[in-house]
Amino acid sequence: MKEDDLLARWLNDDLSEKELAEFEASPDFEKYHKIKNYTAHLEVDDLDENAMLSNILQQKKTAPKVIPLYKKRLFRVAAIFVLALGITFVMKNFVPQSQTANFGEKTTFSLPDNSEVVLNSGSEINYKKWNWDTNRRLELKGEAYFRVSKGRRFEVQTPLGKVSVLGTQFNVKARKNRFDVTCYEGRVKVNYASTQIILTRGQSVTFENGKQFNTDIKSSKPAWIDNQICFNKENIKSILDELQRQYDITIELNADHTTSLFTGKLPTKDLDMALQIISTTYHLKAKKVSKNKIIFDEK
Template identity: 50%
Template sequence: MEENYKLAKWLSGEMPENELAAFQAEPDFALYDKIKKYSAELETPTFNEQLVLSKILVSPKKEIKTISLMQNWFFRIAAVLVIGLGLFFTFQNFASYTEYAENGVLNTFTLPDNSEVVLNSGSEIQYKKWNWDNNRALNLEGEAYFKVAKGQKFEVNTPLGKVTVLGTQFNVKQRDNRFDVTCYEGKVKVNYKDQELVITKGMSIAFDNGKSITIPESTVQSPEWLNDELVFYQEDLKSIVSELERHFNVSLVIKNIDNSQLFTGTIPAKNIALSLEILATTYHLKSTQVSKNEYRLESLDAQ
């Protein structure tokens, strides 16, 4: 009430000099002075200055909130962190994950449902974590051994065919135009082009350039390549050489060889010299080490 009284005295010109100096020093004086100035300039025939003043006095004053510079920076940093964390978790859930096994090494890892995967040399797998339990699907290029946890169906997609299981152990190999699947436990459904086949424990199927290959049943409990043995069924020299290159991480140069003979058998793969000796004996070749990681294979018949 006292503030309103002072304002009324000032507007009416009745404020003493000693009070006027103190009133002019108040923070709101500049606002009052502007109102008085602009009100005086209005050209209205019936302007009621007292009415304007009373409206100003009864209207609620908005509280002016101030944020310190430090608080402002704090809020900016917090906003950046919140956005960053949101983008990070979104990326974690929706991004594709890639597992890769370089030549000469194996890569063992687990999927979100604790299914176990061993990726053979020179192979790659891509999958997404988001909604994995309801959509257990991945893309494979190369060769991998799977021990699948129980749950929804599990799909392995390759450029040549698709393998579908529920919970089992199996091996999938896709190299160029060759597609092999072996079941070690449970049941596996294989889709290759327009064919759909089901195999059970101990059974294998293979296709090479669209042609079906008969593979005898086996009693082994896991892929031989896990124990440094490379097993081949009716495969040509080029395929065998490529597999040895991936396994040992070496370069094998073939010279003057024109041999279409298909090979079926097992090559021990703990020692590159022994593996090449077996290959050379089978195909009548000469193996020469050119450098630390390069070998040359030549036909003895051409010499």
């Protein structure tokens, strides 16, 4: 008989007299007897299985707080949205705004006070929206026509000079060393170097190489608004530069006897006609060597 089985029967008082005598004679009996005497003093309540199950079912389990994955995504999207709004606000109000008209294009846009600006080809304007109503100031490179809403002083700063107005309509052109300002409505104050001049409706002023030229005009808006370029005593280099901007082309001049000044108009939507007028005026021959390149040679 196995010892484990004999031990179990002894603990349950299930041994015969012979078996009990043999077990008591075994060398490990004394050890088993001490254990039995010690455990006899331990008291264990009867196990009520039904009561235990009922108690488990009635206990309220506190579930850990778990944020669903879709809510985490919503929080992240909301944070990004708020950040984007902040960046957009700063960009639109504090960071300088830029408007450009590429070669062969014109751009029309409105300023924060609804003043309207038309940019001629190859021109750029920079300004800030922040506090615009009390600081209507912008920087111009090139040529632009302005219809200014009434309000505080309106300033146009160019590399060659500054124009200050209230509500009015005027044109400013600053190309290389030539500065042209024309007033079509209201009054315009022009600052060029140490010279200051007031223009009223129908007056125009040109500064070039330190010289001043005053002209009276009859039109109500710049010719380039209606797809024509108006020149007043300009050299052929300036004329060809303007054609390159208007048509987005390259022009090469191979002629020496072209020093006379030109006064007149050229179309900005008919290149062949513009080339013919220049050829006739300066006794040149125009040759198209590619789609976007023209060469003028002497006849």
